[in-house]
Amino acid sequence: xxxxxxxxTVIVTGGARGLxxxxxxxxxxxxxxxxxxxxxxxxxAMGELIDLARAQRLQERIHPIDCDVTRWAxxxxxxQTAVERFGAVHGLVNNAGVGMQHIxxxxxxxxxxxxxxDANTWRNAIDVNFxxxxxxxxxxxxxxxxxxxxxxxxxxxxxxxxxxxxxxxxGRPRPRSKPRP
Numbered sequence: 001x002x003x004x005x006x007x008x009t010v011i012v013t014g015g016a017r018g019l020x021x022x023x024x025x026x027x028x029x030x031x032x033x034x035x036x037x038x039x040x041x042x043x044x045a046m047g048e049l050i051d052l053a054r055a056q057r058l059q060e061r062i063h064p065i066d067c068d069v070t071r072w073a074x075x076x077x078x079x080q081t082a083v084e085r086f087g088a089v090h091g092l093v094n095n096a097g098v099g100m101q102h103i104x105x106x107x108x109x110x111x112x113x114x115x116x117x118d119a120n121t122w123r124n125a126i127d128v129n130f131x132x133x134x135x136x137x138x139x140x141x142x143x144x145x146x147x148x149x150x151x152x153x154x155x156x157x158x159x160x161x162x163x164x165x166x167x168x169x170x171g172r173p174r175p176r177s178k179p180r181p
Contacts, residue, residue, distance in 0.1 A: 003149075005031035009086040011078060013037045013069055013136055014096030016045035019155065023093055025052060028061040035082035035089070037067035037136075038096070069096045069132030070124075075139040083143065091151040092140045094133035098125045099157075 010027055014020040015036035024034045038046055046064045053062045063085045067078040082089045137152050144150025 003090070006033075008090045009033040009035065009082060009088050010091040010093060011035045011037055011065075011082050011089060011136070011140065012093040012095055013067065013078075013132070015093075016042040016049055016064075020093075020095040021045075021049050021052075023095065024049065024062060025056065025058065028053060028058040029056065032061065033086045034062050035065050035078065035085065036062055037065045037069075037078045039068055040066040069094075069136055070127040072135055072139075075135045078136070079139045079143060088147070089140055089143050090147075090149065091144075091153070092136055093153045093155065094136055095155040096128060096132055096136075097155070097157070098128040 005027075008031075010032055012020050012024045012027070012034055015024040015034070016038035020036070020038070024036045027034050036046065036049060050059060050062065050064065053059045063082070065078050065081050067074045069075060079089060133154050137154075140150070140152070144152075
């Protein structure tokens with residue numbers, strides 16, 4: 001389908017900082033209208049994004065949206081807000097995610113065993129990283145299907161992270177120190 005970037009609107013979750021910010025600015029620079037969805041607690045980072053967009057004369061292409069991807073009402077409201085602001089939604093970039101910073105040291109040593117991870121920390125990682133993309137996709141899919149076109153892109157962490165020993169809930173459990181008899 002030959003659609004000009006200036007005719008497209010995309011929602012980027014977790015877009016206030018990091019990779020999400022880079023994707024939002026890159027899409028806007030390419031001419032795409034971008035609804036940037038992030039937690040209300042990311043207001044300072046969202047403000048920095050808007051300042052960067054303004055400095056690049058992209059502010060009309062970027063619209064901030066408060067959205068917690070673990071809350072269904074926020075997911076549906078994000079889609080509705082994007083449609084109200086830009087007239088349509090053509091894509092979703094599921095980028096919001098929770099890293100390992102609350103589970104153990106990412107680089108060396110002190111990684112927690114899966115049974116040492118706080119239950120609420122585990123639950124939050126699952127809610128944000130697995131349920132969040134599902135709920136955002138579920139919220140936007142009816143719009144994409146009704147217009148007969150759209151894209152959903154899911155961003156994931158590196159495969160290496162998924163394989164790291166003791167990196168629960170991402171990686172594999174630590175092997176036993178003693179083999180079974």
